[in-house]
Structure formats: structure tokens, C-alpha cells
Amino acid sequence: MEKNRITCQSEFEPDLPELFVNKNQIMEMFLNLIINAIDAIGSEGGTIRLRALKQDHDNRPMIRIEIADTGCGISEKDKGSIFDRYYTTKETGTGLGLSVVERIISAHSGKIEVQSRVGEGTTFILHLPY
Numbered sequence: 700m701e702k703n704r705i706t707c708q709s710e711f712e713p714d715l716p717e718l719f720v721n722k723n724q725i726m727e728m729f730l731n732l733i734i735n736a737i738d739a740i741g742s743e744g745g746t747i748r749l750r751a752l753k754q755d756h757d758n759r760p761m762i763r764i765e766i767a768d769t770g771c772g773i774s775e776k777d778k779g780s781i782f783d784r785y786y787t788t789k790e791t792g793t794g795l796g797l798s799v800v801e802r803i804i805s806a807h808s809g810k811i812e813v814q815s816r817v818g819e820g821t822t823f824i825l826h827l828p829y
């Protein structure tokens with residue numbers, strides 16, 4: 700992140716409830732999402748913003764976690780494929796990262812959403828029950 704002049708901001712609601720999770724899987728999930736954000740920003744510099752707050756989802760008590768980047772964004776056409784195994788737009792990508800993320804989220808009874816605009820950036824929104 701330093702090399703690519705990426706700033707990281709985080710904003711966590713105080714007194715968030717604890718989540719019962721598989722820590723290694725959750726770490727792997729965040730690593731995949733953050734590396735994707737770094738790749739999307741590239742060498743031009745930018746910002747990655749992390750946010751967490753309590754917010755009900757599907758009428759269930761959840762923690763909402765956002766990973767937002769100011770990178771290249773995802774086209775409408777690509778949005779439907781990014782969670783597919785082996786789908787990549789990178790020369791050396793495996794295309795496995797987001798399929799692993801999706802599997803980990805669903806193993807934790809969570810949900811994942813993506814909002815993106817080409818040239819503006821991307822936000823992945825995770826909902827995890829507590």
C-alpha cells in the first residue's frame with residue numbers, strides 16, 4: 700500500500716458485538732478483498748476505506764462491513780462474473796479470490812454485495828450475523 704501511495708481509513712462503530720467466526724477464514728477473506736482493492740487502485744494512488752457498524756439485514760441482527768476503494772471499478776458486464784471460479788481480468792490472477800470470499804461468507808451465514816462504478820471505485824459490503 701505504501702509503495703502505491705494508498706491511504707487506508709477505518710471507521711468502526713464503538714461497542715460492536717463480538718462475532719463467532721473461523722478466524723483464519725475471515726483473515727483470508729479480508730486479505731483477498733484488500734489485495735483486490737490494492738490491485739484496482741494500481742500505481743496511481745488512492746484510498747481504501749474500511750467501515751463496520753451494526754445494521755439489521757434480512758430482519759436479522761448483523762454487522763455491516765464495507766471495504767471501499769477508489770480504484771478502476773467494475774463494469775456492469777463483469778459484475779455478473781466476478782464471483783465465478785477462475786474469472787479474472789488480471790494477467791496473473793487465478794480468479795479464485797472472490798469465489799473463496801463468497802464461500803467463507805456463506806459458511807458464516809452472511810451476505811455479500813458489490814457496488815461499483817467504472818473510473819470511480821468499488822465497495823464490497825459484507826453482512827455477518829452476530
Ligand SMILES: Nc1ncnc2c1ncn2[C@@H]1O[C@H](COP(=O)(O)OP(=O)(O)OP(=O)(O)O)[C@@H](O)[C@H]1O
Pocket residue numbers: 731735736739768770771772773777781782786787788789791792793794795796797798821
Ligand atoms: N475491488 C475491485 N475493483 C475492481 N475490480 C475488482 C475488484 N475486486 C475484484 N475485481 C474484479 O473481479 C475479478 C475476480 O476477482 P478475484 O479476486 O476472484 O480474482 P483475481 O483477483 O483476478 O485473482 P486472484 O484473487 O487469484 O489474485 C478480478 O480479476 C477483477 O476484474
Ligand SMILES: [Mg+2]
Pocket residue numbers: 731734735795796797
Ligand atoms: Mg483477487
